[in-house]
Amino acid sequence: MRRAVILIVALLTALVLVLPTFAHETQDSDQPEQIEAFDVVIHIQPNASLLVEETIVYNFGVLSRHGIYRDIPLDKLRISDVAVSRNDKPEPFQLLGSGKNKQIKIGNTNELISGKQTFAISYTIKGAINYFEEHDELYWNVTGTDWQVPIESVFAQVFLPQFVAEKDLKLDCFRGSFGSNTSCVQTEVLSDGSVQFADSHLQPGEGLTFAFGFPKNVVAQPTAMQIFFRRLQTFWPLLIPLLVLIWLLHRWWKFGRDPKGQSPIVAEYDPPSDLTPAEVGTIIDGRVNKKDLSSEIIHLAVLEFLKIEKVPKKSFWASVTTN
16 A cells, blocks of 8 residues: 555656646647747948848747748848858858849758747848938838738847947837838937837738938948939839830931932833833723824834924915914
8 A cells, every 4th residue: 555655656746747848848839930039230331331130030830841031122222142040050042032122032942940940141231321411311121021920029230330429310110011100119229329129029911110310421422423323223214215215216317207308209100111102092091092193193203203394384364384
């Protein structure tokens, strides 16, 4: 009996120790797919380019996938020097897309991953700074709004190439779906001059966007040629009708104009060289008449087979000559 009691106590003790472990594992395995943390650090360079470093803690839960897609809205911006790692090891990726959006396809097609994974993405951006008369500005969509999973925490920190007092900075931050004007939970200027933006519990399709204004000449100002090409890049669709019009005018000028100083060309017809006037007249109306004979006489005279002379015509009053 005593041995049985000891055995029961031992079993209960084992259950107490083991069950929490199983419960913890079950809780982890039932964790829904989500982004637990989305942290971004941006260094604005003196030449106005951006060095962007993203750390995405992605929890796949019980799902198994090859990786993730990172969609970056890059309207008229240029991206380069892309690098990706997963859990501090280099990870295969492909840079896809064009125009307004670039997509970084991250993962190995021959490997499935699950559970919590930490992705680190870095890249360089050119053309992101907006220049105004009194200040310059970085307007940046931190997360994008294309994620189909919730984001538990978002954090962004931006560094200028030099220290700027807080009173000279302009900050705005918005969270939510595209076009939302809901303010972020945190917008803060730190003692080192960097700024922080943060929020949490973003739903699928929601993101975080900030506007960071700072004084002129903190970063390099664009040259006249750079401004021209930037505007050309923005408004080039408007040039298509103009270029078509110029091409049409060139074609008309080269091939479509009437010859200068010449009157309209009138069609002229010659009789067949191997037929006489009498033959032609007979062919036209199917009979020989006086006009055919007269034209034939003149034709023979032209060929010098006949000679036509003027004959004086007598009158009652006097003799006259007809012309």
